[in-house]
Amino acid sequence: MDKSKQRALTKWLKSQSVLAKPWLVATIGIAFTSGLLLIAQAALLAHLLYQLIIEQADKYSLLPSFIGLGAVVLLRAACSWAKERTGYRCGQTIRHHIRQLILNRLHELGPVSIQGRPAGSWASLLLEQVEELQDFFARYLPQMAIAVLIPVVILVTVFPINWASGLIFLITAPLVPFFMALVGIKAADANRKNFKALQRLSGYFYDRLRGLPTLRLFNRTDAEAEQLHLASHTFRKRTMEVLRLAFLSSAVLEFFTAISIAVVAVYFGFSFIGELNFGHYGAPISLFTGLFVLVLAPEFYQPLRDLGTFYHAKAQAIGAAESIVEFLDAQPDTGTQGQETPDLEAVTITARDLEVLSPDGHVLAGPLNFDVKAGEHIALVGVSGAGKSSLLNALLGFLPYRGSLVVNGCERRALSLTHWRQAISWVGQNPQLFHGSIRDNIALANPDATPESINHVMTQAYVDEFVMRLTDGLAHPVGDRNGGLSVGQAQRIAVARALLQDGALWVLDEPTASLDAHSEQLVNLSLHTATQGKTCIQVSHRLDALDNCDQVWVMADGAITQQGKFKDIAAQGQLADMLASADRRNLDA
Template structure:
């Protein structure tokens, strides 16, 4: 990673800290207060020892100083506790903001872009990498200010007492940050490599976990276990590289801090035996002066050492921020959305003219296309794999950008409020997605207005009640992630019931029976035929023998609309005829 990129990422991280400026200032303020108390604590401790050893003062006469010392120690402990709390709040607030930025960007890019990476990689970006920024905001940023303020306070206190000790502090202080920077030069690169390895492993592991049954079916489990072992070995090497740099940084800082404190101790030692006679403004060095400065000496370097310790947090945050900033600044065409209301949402009419569907990177996926879907018309969309059917659906749903015209009830889709437009859509896909929760939760899917009677009604209409009633807990039966515990047919019927509860005027059916057995297919088709009566419907279908009941068929090939008309009119020629002939041959061979 070049230095300019590191500076840019550091600047971006610091700009995010403005959101929690109050917590940051409180943390710094308590650190500064702790530094002031530290000077008082050192003065009291040195004075007590001077009185007891040199002045031979009775210890009972120093009770008030002992009480003051205990009070200062307690106040410093309270300041440390407050710093931790305020620092955590600072990091928490900024992490929530950054995570929301990522989620907003994911929402704006849409599912078509999200599918380009494994789910594990997105999870690593949103969870682990954002969490790795906590110490940067909670510890490193406040420590940057404290590492300046506290040593300045100590210097201002020490110089009037002994300029030689103050000069030693002043000369040796830059050694700590200088060597901290030298050791930390490669830390950001090491962390970046570590996060990249973590993303790859997360994505790889999550995808293989999802397909575990398939891997076992084809006897590939052992081979994939070896691949996971190799990926985890890379992550282990990257993690150990980061830890090695962190330990090296701490060791170097401790070494130079110890040398600096030793120089101060040697100076006072030789001064006490009369070998050195400078630095004390002509006033003999007393035990109070020596103890006072020696108590402050390690505390002078402690903020700098802490900054060095937390410098690893900076490198870690920079490594995490690279992927986050890269994602937030990714150049991708987003589906523009307006704020106009959808007119007459109870009926949907679609007009497409010279439409070109674009990928997030700006490439043309399908088009130009021109066709109309009239209100309450049922239209089928067919074509070979790669013809552009899914791309067209994603554009209609507002998930992909486009050029040309795509009007819903006379309003351009770019000008519509997409959330309102999607409320008018009832969707049933070929792979029903059920989330972890009860069957009732999966049918309502956050619809708080749905009553139990309404849920039961749509379940009966979708023929889902026949298996729900046999379950021990009925509608409260728990479903695992990705339809765990239910067959594909049962999950699809729940998805149909969910679409019925949505009550949209525009039904989008993406091969809803592609993965079903004959009995489930019959029930799903029967429920769907009843649900879409009188509704505008667009159905992607691989069952060409069922198209005769559809009002109109759109045939796509290589992103172009090659046929448009009723099944009986276009089934004797062109691409649809070829597809029908191939279907018939497969049926005969079967």
């Protein structure tokens, strides 16, 4: 990663800290207070040792100093606790905000863009990589200010007492951040590679785990296990490289800190035996001065050492932020900017020279010209890849387009997508249910739906046929990938969900493609009743049911090649070929 990109990512990370500025300021303020208490602690400790060793003072006469020292220690402990709490809240606030940014962008991009990457990589982006930003905001950013404030306060305290030790501090202090930066540049690049390897491993593992039955049937489990082993080995190497650089950074910082403290100790040692006679202001160096400065010496470098330790957190954050920023900056034009909210009680659609585009701008379908009247039923047919799903995705607002696509007199890209989608009831060929109960899945679009409404749509979708046989009824839990339910049962729940939405436009993407005969019959009955009087666009693989539609559109290579009533176009063109092919398959069966 080049330096300009690192600077840009660091700038982006710092810009996010504005959201948690009160927590950040509180963390720095508490740490500064702790630094002042540290100086008081060093002074009390040096005073007690000087009085006990040199002045031979009675220990009972020093009781106030002992009490003061204990109180300072307790106050510093309280400051450390409070600093950790406020630092954590700072990081937590920003992590929540960044996760919300990612979720909002996923919502804007829609399923077409999301399906372009493995599910595991999204999980890694949203969970692990955002989590790696915590220490940057909770520790590194506050420490940047603390690493300046505390040493300056100590220098201001030490210079009036002994300018030589203050000069040693001043000269040796820059060595720590200098070598920290040298190691940190390499660490940032190692973290970036580590996160890339983690994304690949997460996506690979999730996809293979989901497809384990298929791998077993094709006897590919051993081969895929070997590939998974290689991917995990790569990730292990990347992780060990990051740890190696982290330990190297700590070792370098400890080395230069120890050297600097040793120089201060040697100076005072030679001063006490009379070999060095400079650094003071005329008065001889006392044990109090030496102890006071030597107690402060490790604490002078400690903020810099902590900054070096947390510099690894900065490297982690930069590595994690690269993928996050790339994702947030990728903004395909899906037409999400609209604010228009026309009346959608009845839906009409008009397209002129419509070209549906992929998120990166390639033409997927078009140019298309068509008119859909209110209450009209349209059947879309064609081979796989003909452009049917692309057209539906443009209509739903998941894909950008060129040309004109007008809904109720308003250009679709000018519509408020929230308002538009509230008028759509959608049923796809692969029903997606979520963790929760059957009731939760039916009431997805309307969590406040009354029991009467839910029972009504259950009856319409024939969900009650199998729910009554379940011990828990509507409270029956739904597992991952519709676990515990058959495909037909899950599809009937999806139809009930669409019925509860009660949209003016029904979009059906082969809703019976994966069903058995019994479930297909029930779902078709439900949909036929539900779409009466509603505008409906349906992708269909059942050519024998097309005569019930007002229009049939035959698509091929992204274009509508035939358009009209089924009886008018069934004997010619591509539709005739498709019907003949279907008849041959039925005869062969």
